[in-house]
Amino acid sequence: MSRKAFFRAGWVLMTLAAVGVALLWMTVGGARRIFLIGETTAAHHQIELACESCHTAPVFAAAATAEQALNKACRNCHEDELAEADDSHPRKMFRNPRMAVYWDKLDARLCTTCHA
Numbered sequence: 001m002s003r004k005a006f007f008r009a010g011w012v013l014m015t016l017a018a019v020g021v022a023l024l025w026m027t028v029g030g031a032r033r034i035f036l037i038g039e040t041t042a043a044h045h046q047i048e049l050a051c052e053s054c055h056t057a058p059v060f061a062a063a064a065t066a067e068q069a070l071n072k073a074c075r076n077c078h079e080d081e082l083a084e085a086d087d088s089h090p091r092k093m094f095r096n097p098r099m100a101v102y103w104d105k106l107d108a109r110l111c112t113t114c115h116a
């Protein structure tokens with residue numbers, strides 16, 4: 001094995017090891033806070049470290065699947081209170097295909113369009 005190939009193989013192995021450690025860290029618990037994309041709203045602070053209460057899709061799920069699952073989690077916890085709120089712009093209104101022209105501008109079928 002040439003010197004170059006040796007270092008390249010070492011580099012690949014070290015990268016894989018680092019990814020492995022990061023994945024373990026995320027799944028086993030540990031310091032998951034460093035993976036958060038920003039500050040969690042005060043109301044969700046208590047569940048912030050229970051990532052899978054919102055990110056319910058399986059690991060390596062497609063982006064669209066993950067987004068659907070995330071939004072379903074919002075509804076699971078908040079549906080009753082939204083129903084009570086007498087919302088004049090409920091989600092079902094925007095799911096109507098006649099609303100499709102608006103989805104590009106502001107997709108109100110998704111909670112995360114506004115509550116990110």
Ligand code: HEC
Binds near residue numbers: 033051052
């Ligand atoms: C209260 C619900 C909630 C909890 C709990 C939560 N997240 Fe999120 N997360 C969100 C929302 C909402 C977004 C933004 C999604 C969007 O803009 O489409 C997001 C986005 C992300 C993203 C960016 C990638 C993506 O899918 O958009 C990462 C990475 C992430 N969260 C990691 C974490 C980690 C790690 C934890 C636990 C330490 C965590 N989150 C806990 C709601 C949550």
Ligand code: HEC
Binds near residue numbers: 053071
């Ligand atoms: C595990 C249950 C749970 C999940 C999942 C969850 N929430 Fe909440 N959320 C709460 C609780 C508890 C509160 C505080 C009490 C309340 O206002 O109902 C809260 C408060 C809120 C508030 C009002 C206060 C604030 O922080 O602005 C909004 C808006 C909100 N959630 C939106 C969302 C959205 C959007 C999602 C999905 C990304 C989501 N929630 C996921 C439990 C949850």
Ligand code: HEC
Binds near residue numbers: 091
């Ligand atoms: C088009 C933007 C938009 C979308 C989409 C949206 N919301 Fe909201 N939401 C708002 C705004 C703006 C308020 C504040 C309304 C007010 O204070 O009267 C709010 C208020 C709330 C509250 C009450 C917050 C409080 O302080 O009590 C909850 C809970 C909530 N939204 C959850 C959701 C969930 C769950 C979804 C998805 C099913 C969703 N929202 C979709 C814009 C949106």
